[in-house]
Amino acid sequence: xxxxxxxxxxxxxxxxxxxxxxxxxxxxxxxxxxxxxxxxxxxxxxxxxxxxxxxxxxxxxxxxxxxxxxxxxxxxxxxxxxxxxxxxxxxxxxxxxxxxxxxxxxxxxxxxxxxxxxxxxxxxxxxxxxxxxxxxxxxxxxxxxxxxxxxxxxxxxxxxxxxxxxxxxxxxxxxxxxxxxxxxxxxxxxxxxxxxxxxxxxxxxxxxxxxxxxxxxxxxxxxxxxxxxxxxxxxxxxxxxxxxxxxxxxxxxxxxxxxxxxxxxxxxxxxxxxxxxxxxxxxxxxxxxxxxxxxxxxxxxxxxxxxxxxxxxxxxxxxxxxxxxxxxxxxxxxxxxxxxxxxxxxxxxxxxxxxxxxxxxxxxxxxxxxxxxxxxxxxxxxxxxxxxxxxxxxxxxxxxxxx
Ligand code: PLP
Numbered sequence: 392x393x394x395x396x397x398x399x400x401x402x403x404x405x406x407x408x409x410x411x412x413x414x415x416x417x418x419x420x421x422x423x424x425x426x427x428x429x430x431x432x433x434x435x436x437x438x439x440x441x442x443x444x445x446x447x448x449x450x451x452x453x454x455x456x457x458x459x460x461x462x463x464x465x466x467x468x469x470x471x472x473x474x475x476x477x478x479x480x481x482x483x484x485x486x487x488x489x490x491x492x493x494x495x496x497x498x499x500x501x502x503x504x505x506x507x508x509x510x511x512x513x514x515x516x517x518x519x520x521x522x523x524x525x526x527x528x529x530x531x532x533x534x535x536x537x538x539x540x541x542x543x544x545x546x547x548x549x550x551x552x553x554x555x556x557x558x559x560x561x562x563x564x565x566x567x568x569x570x571x572x573x574x575x576x577x578x579x580x581x582x583x584x585x586x587x588x589x590x591x592x593x594x595x596x597x598x599x600x601x602x603x604x605x606x607x608x609x610x611x612x613x614x615x616x617x618x619x620x621x622x623x624x625x626x627x628x629x630x631x632x633x634x635x636x637x638x639x640x641x642x643x644x645x646x647x648x649x650x651x652x653x654x655x656x657x658x659x660x661x662x663x664x665x666x667x668x669x670x671x672x673x674x675x676x677x678x679x680x681x682x683x684x685x686x687x688x689x690x691x692x693x694x695x696x697x698x699x700x701x702x703x704x705x706x707x708x709x710x711x712x713x714x715x716x717x718x719x720x721x722x723x724x725x726x727x728x729x730x731x732x733x734x735x736x737x738x739x740x741x742x743x744x745x746x747x748x749x750x751x752x753x754x755x756x757x758x759x760x761x762x763x764x765x766x767x768x769x770x771x772x773x774x775x776x777x778x779x780x781x782x783x784x785x786x787x788x789x790x791x792x793x794x
């Protein structure tokens with residue numbers, strides 16, 4: 392029996408849940424589109440979508456139907472057997488990424504982990520093992536040992552050492568350093584085409600050019616971490632092609648399952664050729680429920696949602712730039728599509744609280760950056776509703792802290 396309705400969930404969390412999250416003191420019980428509702432029916436406009444996950448918004452009828460149907464049919468069989476949805480999903484992802492093989496897992500970090508492992512596996516199979524990884528300042532790739540080892544911020548790494556050795560971090564603005572760091576010892580370079588957690592920082596075109604040139608020169612593999620910025624988030628399917636990058640491996644997650652946990656690592660033929668049965672695995676990875684969610688998401692993306700993201704994204708960008716032109720505390724507006732960061736001239740945590748007081752959900756990343764990752768289904772009307780709330784929240788905090 393669940394005690395959910397008898398006990399205050401915030402108090403119970405404080406007693407029994409590992410205290411690794413700084414949760415806001417609000418409990419959501421339902422959602423519809425871009426809105427979340429508390430038990431008492433208070434409506435909040437959601438511009439963070441479960442950190443870029445609820446791509447189809449909340450309570451999406453098509454997803455709900457597909458999941459209900461799938462749950463009643465078959466949820467999980469493990470990877471001991473075939474089922475009809477995993478290979479279909481792999482072929483759909485192959486068609487949109489150009490990377491012909493997929494490994495399914497349950498999160499972005501696991502997708503990154505698989506990319507790191509199979510980069511080394513590739514070099515091992517060549518008979519010329521390479522262990523090194525090159526990653527970038529402000530990168531974030533997840534919390535597992537491998538993923539956190541290529542994550543830049545010391546705050547995520549420090550308490551967990553020793554980490555995976557052989558990682559070099561480079562400033563993406565320093566093309567000479569990029570060229571110097573990528574060598575014949577480098578198994579792979581891992582890059583987020585738009586860095587998310589690190590502060591919504593698009594990788595400069597010069598950095599992308601330097602990465603591509605150094606990979607060509609040294610043979611180092613290229614891993615694109617498109618967990619946050621991929622799968623339509625920017626109004627384009629992926630952001631690597633926008634930078635002229637052709638990755639050998641790609642990590643996906645977040646939007647793919649529209650809320651059902653699923654991650655995918657995608658591989659070029661030559662990297663995939665090194666993989667042997669037993670090399671890697673996941674009990675849940677690519678089960679029927681998760682694949683059904685991802686196929687439903689891809690159907691929606693194909694069926695007009697991608698164009699909607701591009702249009703809504705332009706509308707959002709115009710609004711954000713207008714706010715920035717009126718509010719000098721905003722130092723920079725960065726991003727694309729429905730992925731935006733506002734660099735503020737002071738810590739941004741209070742703005743997140745002030746927005747929530749106005750029933751607007753946003754998030755802070757990298758201390759001074761407000762991040763917006765609305766659901767792909769957000770309407771222009773909802774954007775018009777959100778923008779004044781955001782402007783008021785920033786204004787109130789700036790005014791109070793300037794006093
Ligand atoms: N890679 C990127 C670019 C991310 O933004 C994240 C999560 O924020 C991850 C990997 C890790 O994903 P997950 O939290 O699903 O493990």
